[in-house]
Amino acid sequence: MPDTHFYRYDDYDRALVSERVSQFRDQVRRRLAGELTEEQFKPLRLTNGLYLQLHAYMLRIAIPYGTLSSRQLRQLAAIARKYDKGYGHFTTRQNLQLNWIRLEDAPDAVAMLAEVDMHSIQTSGNVVRNTTADHFAGAAIDEIEDPRVWCEIIRQWSTLHPEFSFLPRKFKIAVTGSPNDRAAVRVHDIGLRLWTNAERETGFEVIVGGGLGRTPMIGKTVREFLPKDELLAYLEAVLRVYNRYGRRDNLFKARIKILVHEIGVEKMREEVEAEYAATKDSGLKLAPETIEAIARQFAPPLLPHRPAIVPEVERLRLENRAFALWLKSNTAAHRLAGYRIVTASLKPAGAPPGDASSAQMEGMADIADAWSQGEIRVSHEQNLVLPHVAIESLPDVYRALETLGFAEANVGKITDIIACPGLDYCALAHARSIPVAQRISNPFAELARQQDIGDLKIKLSGCINACGHHHVGHIGILGVDKNGVELYQLSLGGDVDFGRTALGTILGPAVESDKVVEAVDALVATYLDARQTGERFVDTYRRIGAQPFKERVYGNPQ
Amino acid sequence: MEIPSELPGEHPVDQGPMLVLDNTEDVTQLGERLEGVKLIVLNFPKFTDGRAYSQARLLRERLGYTGELRAAGQVYIDQIPFMLRCGFDSFSSAQRGFAEALAKARTLFSVVYQPTGDGRATVNQLRLQHCRSVAA
Numbered sequence: 001m002p003d004t005h006f007y008r009y010d011d012y013d014r015a016l017v018s019e020r021v022s023q024f025r026d027q028v029r030r031r032l033a034g035e036l037t038e039e040q041f042k043p044l045r046l047t048n049g050l051y052l053q054l055h056a057y058m059l060r061i062a063i064p065y066g067t068l069s070s071r072q073l074r075q076l077a078a079i080a081r082k083y084d085k086g087y088g089h090f091t092t093r094q095n096l097q098l099n100w101i102r103l104e105d106a107p108d109a110v111a112m113l114a115e116v117d118m119h120s121i122q123t124s125g126n127v128v129r130n131t132t133a134d135h136f137a138g139a140a141i142d143e144i145e146d147p148r149v150w151c152e153i154i155r156q157w158s159t160l161h162p163e164f165s166f167l168p169r170k171f172k173i174a175v176t177g178s179p180n181d182r183a184a185v186r187v188h189d190i191g192l193r194l195w196t197n198a199e200r201e202t203g204f205e206v207i208v209g210g211g212l213g214r215t216p217m218i219g220k221t222v223r224e225f226l227p228k229d230e231l232l233a234y235l236e237a238v239l240r241v242y243n244r245y246g247r248r249d250n251l252f253k254a255r256i257k258i259l260v261h262e263i264g265v266e267k268m269r270e271e272v273e274a275e276y277a278a279t280k281d282s283g284l285k286l287a288p289e290t291i292e293a294i295a296r297q298f299a300p301p302l303l304p305h306r307p308a309i310v311p312e313v314e315r316l317r318l319e320n321r322a323f324a325l326w327l328k329s330n331t332a333a334h335r336l337a338g339y340r341i342v343t344a345s346l347k348p349a350g351a352p353p354g355d356a357s358s359a360q361m362e363g364m365a366d367i368a369d370a371w372s373q374g375e376i377r378v379s380h381e382q383n384l385v386l387p388h389v390a391i392e393s394l395p396d397v398y399r400a401l402e403t404l405g406f407a408e409a410n411v412g413k414i415t416d417i418i419a420c421p422g423l424d425y426c427a428l429a430h431a432r433s434i435p436v437a438q439r440i441s442n443p444f445a446e447l448a449r450q451q452d453i454g455d456l457k458i459k460l461s462g463c464i465n466a467c468g469h470h471h472v473g474h475i476g477i478l479g480v481d482k483n484g485v486e487l488y489q490l491s492l493g494g495d496v497d498f499g500r501t502a503l504g505t506i507l508g509p510a511v512e513s514d515k516v517v518e519a520v521d522a523l524v525a526t527y528l529d530a531r532q533t534g535e536r537f538v539d540t541y542r543r544i545g546a547q548p549f550k551e552r553v554y555g556n557p558q
Numbered sequence: 559m560e561i562p563s564e565l566p567g568e569h570p571v572d573q574g575p576m577l578v579l580d581n582t583e584d585v586t587q588l589g590e591r592l593e594g595v596k597l598i599v600l601n602f603p604k605f606t607d608g609r610a611y612s613q614a615r616l617l618r619e620r621l622g623y624t625g626e627l628r629a630a631g632q633v634y635i636d637q638i639p640f641m642l643r644c645g646f647d648s649f650s651s652a653q654r655g656f657a658e659a660l661a662k663a664r665t666l667f668s669v670v671y672q673p674t675g676d677g678r679a680t681v682n683q684l685r686l687q688h689c690r691s692v693a694a
Contacts, residue, residue: 012669012681019667027636035655036636043606044636126606156671156681162643163615163674166608243612244584278620283673283680289689290682 004069005138005301005375007152007294009117016159017114020121024048025107032104047127047165049120050106054427059084059101059109060123064155065133065148065175066094066378066385070365073376075116077361083109087357090346092418092469093172094132094378095123099425127165128158128239131173134182135379138300139341139387141333145194145202147177149295150231153286157232164239168246169254171239172211184380186210186219186501187472189256190238192231203227208238208268209260212466216503217257220265222272229291233284237276241268301373306338306390316395323398325409325447334388342372342386342397343379344406345416349445351405352434353419354382363404371397381418381457383411413450414458414524415441418469422462422479423486429462431479431486431513436460439517444524453524456537459494472496474538475523476504477516488516492523492549493541507546508554522552578630581609585616595625599650602631611644618645618675638663643674 009017024044031041045051049060061076068076076096080088083105084098091097101109113119123130131154133147134140154173158164164171174188185191191207204226210219226234242256245263260268317324331340344364347353356364364384368376371393377385384406389397401407410416417440420426422433437460444450459473463480470476476491487510494504511519524537526549531540541549576597579585598617600610610629617623626648629641633651638660641649649660673680679687 010685012684016667016669016671016681019669023666040605040634040636126608159671160640160667161672162640163611164608165637165640166606166611240612243608248607248609282619283683287682287686289686293685293689 005298005373006065006067006069006148007297013156014114014117017117017119017121020048020119020160021107021111021114024110028103028107043125043166045103045106046125047122048106048110049123050101050103051124052427053099053421053425055425056099057101057103057106058425059098059106059120060091061088061096061098061113061118061120062123062130063094063096063118063378064130065137065151066135066380067137067148068376068378069116070368070374070376072116072118073361073365073368075112075118077358077365079109079112080361081358082112086359087355088361089352089421090354090356090378090382090384092380092382092420092467093130094135094380095130096378097421099421121159124170126167126169126171128154128161128167128171128173131155131158131175132183132188132380133175134178135377135385136182136332136341136387137177137377138298139334139339140178140180140182141335142180143178143335144196145177146295146298147175147183147192147194149291149298150175150192150194150204150228152294152298153231153291154235157235157284161239164243167239167243168248169251169256171242171256173235181496181501182379184469184472184496184501187212187216187469187496188219190235191219195225197225201225201227204231206234206238208272209257209265210501211255211257212469212471213255214252214464214466215257215261216466216471217261218501218503219257220260220268222265222269229286229288232286233279233282234272234276236282236284237272237279240275241271245271301375301388303336303339303373303388303390306336306392308337308391310392310394313391313394322407322409322447323395325451326398326407327394329409329413329451330407330411331389331394338391340389340391340394342389342394342401343411344384344386344401344404345408345411346383346406347410347416347441348405348408349410349415349441350438353417353437356384360404360406363400364406367397367400367404370400381416383416409447410450412455412457414444414453414456414520415450417441417458417460418473419460420462420467422460426462426467428465429479430464430481431462431488433460433462433468433477433479436477436479436488436513436516440520443517443521453528454536456524457495457497458520469496470494471503472501473504474536474541475520478510480510482510486513487511488513488519490519490523490553492546493538495538505546508550511553519553523549526552579613581607581613583613585613586620588621592621592623595623597626597628598623599628599630600646602629602633605632605634605637611640614641614644614646615674635659635663639666643670643672643676643678645675 207219372386423429461468472494491504
């Protein structure tokens with residue numbers, strides 16, 4: 001593998017992935033030969049990423065800590081072309097989903113993943129899933145430490161963990177290395193926040209029992225400060241308590257958040273600390289060489305000094321309004337003054353959010369090679385990120401993204417909608433989400449208008465499983481089914497930005513599909529009328545409350 | 559392979575008493591009941607119910623149990639590697655091909671990431687050995 005600035009597999013990692021592919025190939029063979037029932041086969045295929053949707057199997061490919069090399073992204077494009085319909089969908093957990101895989105092709109598809117040190121292990125099933133991180137990790141200006149080092153350590157520990165492969169339910173871990181939590185750690189089963197204490201030691205705050213879905217909850221702090229080398233021993237304690245005591249009688253009450261809710265955080269802490277104390281010498285303490293060997297691989301690329309002020313860029317900014325808006329909304333501060341972090345918007349107005357064709361993926365790989373150290377990130381808002389772009393290269397990158405259709409200046413804006421696949425793909429859905437997202441984004445497509453409206457996160461889920469994260473949208477939209485009619489429930493005030501986690505409040509009765517756009521329009525109008533200088537949509541909502549919004553959407557109260 | 563009809567409780571066996579445990583039992587509280595026991599049977603009421611994996615590890619690693627540890631209930635081929643790593647050394651399964659699969663299961667994966675009581679060197683331990691021997 002050419003040099004990357006993140007973890008590189010060694011022979012051990014490759015052996016494991018390769019042996020897993022062989023195991024899966026044999027399992028598929030036995031299933032097709034009738035030696036395994038679907039019931040016996042289901043967890044085997046789920047833990048290899050194969051999830052049954054409405055029309056076909058979906059393959060969920062792990063993109064650990066949302067980081068890809070250009071070579072890996074090209075291989076994903078090739079897999080999508082060879083075994084699918086030539087496109088993929090980037091998810092809210094930094095994975096890639098291919099929606100049209102055939103069972104008989106799945107082993108070959110995962111073998112192609114293994115060629116570039118990728119896999120689909122444990123991306124579904126009642127196991128520890130892909131550990132997600134901040135998509136600006138290693139580049140952000142506000143980072144204490146790169147969280148991806150820890151995601152990789154967790155990835156290895158959790159892969160084929162023999163004790164935790166049949167948990168009560170799925171288990172999701174997220175890590176942030178910045179006080180501005182871009183990984184939404186408080187709505188994960190375990191959230192880990194790196195911070196530095198008064199003694200100038202860096203350790204983890206361990207937050208347990210957050211989650212969205214049917215019963216959204218914000219995680220509780222079980223341990224304020226955990227020394228870094230004790231991370232795995234502590235995680236093992238939490239997982240063991242969950243494996244032993246998590247509910248198994250009711251699928252909808254089986255997440256760890258329910259356990260924490262039912263026994264209380266004090267009892268949870270007691271159980272975890274007791275378990276942890278008993279396993280202190282279990283061999284899970286991380287040797288400094290182990291941590292160092294992994295941390296070294298995430299060392300940031302040696303970026304040559306580049307000027308922060310570039311005449312060509314300034315000129316283009318003045319001449320080209322779209323470029324100016326794009327600079328403002330789609331680029332973010334890099335830790336080095338001469339660079340920016342660029343977000344490629346996969347939300348062109350009217351298109352299914354988060355999708356990329358094989359050609360677009362290859363295009364992104366080319367851009368990354370030319371201008372971003374060969375590296376791409378996947379955000380949990382279904383966009384792609386180029387982490388290290390020199391300011392003087394921004395015009396070239398902008399033009400290249402424009403050619404791909406990924407240069408819409410709408411990141412964080414109203415048309416940067418996060419939507420689950422919904423009824424068009426998913427057997428669990430009650431309502432369509434993609435067409436609704438497309439219909440919302442169309443009337444707001446005009447760039448100047450979007451910029452004027454400012455930061456506004458709309459998150460849309462097609463059912464109460466909340467894969468679109470609607471609970472933490474500034475405007476959350478939930479598709480429900482009432483007597484066969486698709487209705488959409490609106491909520492306001494959710495948030496996972498700037499270190500703040502809040503769950504939205506339902507605004508009023510669900511509205512019909514053809515009234516959603518009107519409702520969103522009314523919400524935006526209410527904001528524009530009431531806002532004070534510098535207030536985002538969600539700030540105005542917090543100041544004036546739901547009533548004005550309610551009246552605008554539903555009419556005056558009786 | 560015969561399926562013994564195990565009822566929870568204690569039964570005398572040739573070499574000593576045995577324990578048959580529900581997967582809801584807290585094995586760390588067994589205390590005296592463990593004394594002299596040569597066979598413990600743990601249960602997988604459904605193969606997707608993974609509580610017995612924790613029971614097995616606690617028995618082996620926390621309580622130092624060295625007798626026979628048997629998996630019963632819905633015991634299938636594809637879970638053998640996990641069961642072996644957690645400390646099971648005998649299996650009660652009606653699935654066709656189980657015995658053959660058991661023979662192959664130990665070598666299905668040449669690398670393991672996590673330490674368990676099975677004593678296999680983990681990837682991190684191997685990497686450390688190499689790293690320290692190079693430095694020496």
